[in-house]
Amino acid sequence: MGTLVVAEHDNATLNPATLNAVAAAQALGADIDVLVAGNGCGAAGEAAAKVPGVGKVLVADNAVYEHALAENTSLLIAELAAGYDNVVAAATTSGKNIMPRVAALLDVAQISDVIAVEAADTFKRPIYAGNVIATVQTADAKKVITVRATAFDPVAAEGGSAAIEVVDAVHDAGLSSFVGEELAQSDRPELTAAPVVISGGRGMQNGDNFKLLDGIADKLGAAIGASRAAVDAGFVPNDMQVGQTGKIVAPDLYVAVGISGAIQHLAGMKDSKVIVAINKDEDAPIFQVADYGLVADLFEALPELEGKL
Amino acid sequence: MKVLVAVKRVVDYNVKVRAKADGSDVDLNNVKMSINPFCEIAVEEAVRLKEAGVATEVIAVSIGDKACQEQIRTALALGADRGIQVETEGAVEPLVVAKLLKGVVEKEEPQLVILGKQSIDGDNNQTGQMLGALAGMPQGTFASVVKVDGDRVQVTREVDGGLQTVSLTLPAIVTTDLRLNEPRYASLPNIMKAKKKQLDVYTPADLGVEVTKHLTLVKVEPPAERQAGIKVESVDELVDKLKNEAKVI
Numbered sequence: 001m002g003t004l005v006v007a008e009h010d011n012a013t014l015n016p017a018t019l020n021a022v023a024a025a026q027a028l029g030a031d032i033d034v035l036v037a038g039n040g041c042g043a044a045g046e047a048a049a050k051v052p053g054v055g056k057v058l059v060a061d062n063a064v065y066e067h068a069l070a071e072n073t074s075l076l077i078a079e080l081a082a083g084y085d086n087v088v089a090a091a092t093t094s095g096k097n098i099m100p101r102v103a104a105l106l107d108v109a110q111i112s113d114v115i116a117v118e119a120a121d122t123f124k125r126p127i128y129a130g131n132v133i134a135t136v137q138t139a140d141a142k143k144v145i146t147v148r149a150t151a152f153d154p155v156a157a158e159g160g161s162a163a164i165e166v167v168d169a170v171h172d173a174g175l176s177s178f179v180g181e182e183l184a185q186s187d188r189p190e191l192t193a194a195p196v197v198i199s200g201g202r203g204m205q206n207g208d209n210f211k212l213l214d215g216i217a218d219k220l221g222a223a224i225g226a227s228r229a230a231v232d233a234g235f236v237p238n239d240m241q242v243g244q245t246g247k248i249v250a251p252d253l254y255v256a257v258g259i260s261g262a263i264q265h266l267a268g269m270k271d272s273k274v275i276v277a278i279n280k281d282e283d284a285p286i287f288q289v290a291d292y293g294l295v296a297d298l299f300e301a302l303p304e305l306e307g308k309l
Numbered sequence: 310m311k312v313l314v315a316v317k318r319v320v321d322y323n324v325k326v327r328a329k330a331d332g333s334d335v336d337l338n339n340v341k342m343s344i345n346p347f348c349e350i351a352v353e354e355a356v357r358l359k360e361a362g363v364a365t366e367v368i369a370v371s372i373g374d375k376a377c378q379e380q381i382r383t384a385l386a387l388g389a390d391r392g393i394q395v396e397t398e399g400a401v402e403p404l405v406v407a408k409l410l411k412g413v414v415e416k417e418e419p420q421l422v423i424l425g426k427q428s429i430d431g432d433n434n435q436t437g438q439m440l441g442a443l444a445g446m447p448q449g450t451f452a453s454v455v456k457v458d459g460d461r462v463q464v465t466r467e468v469d470g471g472l473q474t475v476s477l478t479l480p481a482i483v484t485t486d487l488r489l490n491e492p493r494y495a496s497l498p499n500i501m502k503a504k505k506k507q508l509d510v511y512t513p514a515d516l517g518v519e520v521t522k523h524l525t526l527v528k529v530e531p532p533a534e535r536q537a538g539i540k541v542e543s544v545d546e547l548v549d550k551l552k553n554e555a556k557v558i
Contacts, residue, residue, distance in 0.1 A: 069475070070438065071447050093468040097450050100403070100438035109404050109523035112433045122527060127432050128326040132335055135527040175447035175481075179463060179474040192469070196557075220558060228487075238453070238488055239471050244432070245487055247469070253557040263325060270535055274555045276547065282540075291538035291555065294547050304544040309558065 002031035002055070006077060006089040006098070008068075009036060009044035014051075016193045017090035019154035022051055024147040025088045026155070027117035031055050034162070035080060037073055039066035045164055052160040060167040067178040068094050074101035075171035081106055081142060085120075091146035092192075099146050108140035115151035129244040130267030149192065150250035150271055184239050191242070194223035196253045197269070199242050200235070201227035203258020203279065203298055207235040212299070213257065215306040225249065225269075227259045243268035258298045261286030278302075310457070310479075312364040313419035314355040315410060316348040316384050318377040319430045326430075332528040344380040347425025349387075350485040353492040354455060355423050356388035363457045364421070366390050370413050372397055372406050378508060385503035386495035392508040393417075397520060403431070405520050407439035412516025414444050419480060421462065426451050426484040437484035447477035451486040 003025045008015035018034075025032045032053055036045040037060040045059035058080065064072045077098070081087050087102060089095035091113045103110035115133070116124040122137045123145070191197060198213050198220070210224065217224050225242040226235065242249055244267040254272035259265060261277070261284055269275070270289055277290035280297050287293040294301060320326055321341040329336045344352075358364035369384035370393040371377040381392035395409045414422060427434035441448040449455070449464025453472065456463045457479075465474045467486045495503075513520050541547045551558045 067473070070450070071441070074442060093451060093466075096434050097438065097448075097466075100435035101442035101448075103435070104404060104407060104439035104442035107404070109402055110433070110435050110439075111524075112435060126532065127529075128320070128335065128430060129432065130532060131326050132328050132529050133532050134529050137525045137527050138523055139525070140523050173445075173447070175445075175478050177476045179476050181468075181471065181473040183471040190470075232487075237471075238467055238486070239469070244429075253551070253555070270532075274551070274557050275535075275538075276551070287540070288537045289535045292547055292550050293538065293540045294544065295540060296544075301544055305548070308544055308548050 001083065001085045002033060003028050003086040003088055004080060004084040005032060005034045006087065006095070007034050007036045007044065007048050008090060008092055008094050009038060009041060011038045011041040012043045014044055014047045015092070016154060017092050017149040019051065019157060020149035020152045021088055021090040021147055022053065022155045023152040024114065024117065025086070026053060028086055028120055030085055033058060035060065035077065037065040037068070037076055039063050049162040049164050050158050050160050052156050054160055054162040056163045056165050058165050058167045060169065062170050064170055064172040068098065069176050069178065070098045070101050071173035071175045072171050073098050074105060075173060076169055077102045078105035079169055079171070080167070086143045086145060088145045088147060090149045095146045099144055103144035106142055106144065108142050108144055109138055110144045110146070111136060111138060112146050114145055114147045126267070129263055131263060148248055150248055184237065188217060189221065189223050191223045191225055191240070191247050192249055195251050196220045196222035197225050197242070197249050197251045198222045198255040198257065199225035199227060199259060200230055200257050201259030202229040202233060204230060204235060210236055212302040216302065216309065219306065219309040227265045256286050256290070257302065259286055260284045261289065310364050310420040311366050311368065311417060312355045312358055313368050313370060313414065313417055313422045314351045314384065314389065315422070315424040316352060316369055316371045316380050317345040317425070317428045318342050318371065318373055318380045319345045319428050322346055322429060328529040328531055332530055334526060335529055342376070344383050345425050345428045347427060347485050349492045350487070350489050351423040351425050352384045352387050352389060353490045354485060357490065358457065359388065368393060368417060368419070370395065370410065372401060372409050374398055381508060382503050383495065385506045386500040387493065391506055394508065394510045395516065396510055396512050401520065402523055403433050403435040404439055404523065405518070406436050407443055408518045409513060409516055410436070410440050411443045412518050421457070421479065421481060421483060423483045423485065426486055437482050441482040446480055446482050448482040448484065449475055449477055450484045452483050453486050453488045455483055455489065
């Protein structure tokens with residue numbers, strides 16, 4: 001028995017969150033195998049085999065697993081789960097989509113968004129938008145867990161040499177098909193993996209003004225995020241949203257510009273190592289969590305900051 | 310086409326919830342309760358499908374004690390046609406909620422079940438997907454666009470990298486994300502009308518479901534507090550601090 005980590009990938013490379021999921025799996029203490037299910041996913045399987053600490057990589061390579069459709073992939077994982085005590089995935093939109101189906105098929109509870117492993121059956125997870133941390137213990141022999149990637153330092157991507165085992169099982173539920181996708185094109189790092197994140201809020205006033213963040217992001221190698229207020233106001237698309245209902249980030253440096261600091265937003269970024277807030281309202285709650293606060297008009301401060309970096 | 314929409318009674322969005330001093334649970338004494346915001350979006354979507362002539366009947370279901378009838382009435386005031394309460398006591402885990410909803414699905418045979426993607430109390434994000442697996446139905450989670458087209462539904466989903474669109478056979482599950490729609494406000498006449506709409510009450514036994522408990526809440530605690538730092542006077546000072554004190558740039 002042991003732990004099966006469900007890898008997230010694009011058939012060619014592993015999503016970095018998989019390395020955080022492996023780290024969480026290590027905390028469970030059991031042997032770790034990784035599942036790579038996809039279509040033409042041999043390269044992703046090989047990448048998973050290089051992750052240190054992985055015993056073997058199960059590769060299920062079939063057209064039915066393309067785009068990780070939950071209906072098909074959950075049937076595969078539920079079947080493979082027979083040989084494992086734990087099934088772990090990162091709490092990405094893909095993990096959140098698939099894993100509850102796995103848990104239901106196995107008739108067990110799922111423990112979502114785990115931020116700490118206290119014991120093999122006991123976990124910490126945020127509830128109420130991160131206002132409270134709950135410790136929960138499961139009575140299920142088989143555990144289905146999604147983990148918050150930012151709470152676990154990733155394992156190395158290279159250094160291991162796991163065996164690769166082909167999984168022949170083909171599960172086609174025949175219920176769903178992929179139509180298309182519109183992925184944001186950007187030369188910048190992905191929000192959840194970026195070492196620096198600079199986010200704009202309602203104070204940016206409109207979508208055009210987000211361009212003021214571009215030059216600073218270029219200089220810092222940062223990803224650009226936004227508060228829910230900025231998304232709701234239509235300034236920027238939802239995939240930029242940092243917060244409880246958007247993405248959870250924990251970069252080395254987080255710069256909040258024109259963001260008041262609603263609980264909802266803080267839940268998505270308060271584990272950042274260093275937080276900078278730029279806001280003209282000196283009473284904005286964001287200053288209560290910021291390491292460095294600058295009370296200033298962002299339209300003056302941003303160009304100056306870009307010039308001085 | 311019949312649409313079933315699930316609603317949950319939760320602590321109001323604007324309440325800052327705290328752990329009880331003894332850490333046994335969160336303190337919900339005298340706290341304002343509301344319909345879960347994602348569920349409200351689900352109700353709105355169902356009602357819009359009815360207004361567009363796609364849905365013929367919208368049924369709102371909630372699982373909980375008698376108090377959750379208040380949220381069912383809210384859904385009825387927003388335009389749902391009738392309500393179902395499945396009477397339970399205390400906290401019910403998502404897996405059990407999914408089993409109870411499956412029981413309601415078997416009774417009502419809706420073509421579409423719309424749920425919120427998560428409730429803002431437990432933040433589990435599980436119930437819709439679990440219902441899908443138990444009922445053998447496909448799912449379009451975190452939906453930002455829902456289009457019913459003949460015997461299929463096309464759902465555009467908010468995923469980490471952007472948007473993904475899937476096509477699902479009916480009956481299907483949809484879970485709502487924030488941008489799917491902006492819920493309307495219930496008008497006073499509609500609130501009055503909602504009081505007279507049909508509301509049936511079932512027990513878990515009526516649906517053939519045993520309420521089991523898989524999880525124990527060991528304790529709750531406040532998150533690690535972050536200390537406020539300092540205010541800097543100028544951009545120069547900020548850059549200096551980041552370079553020489555925090556050493557992050």
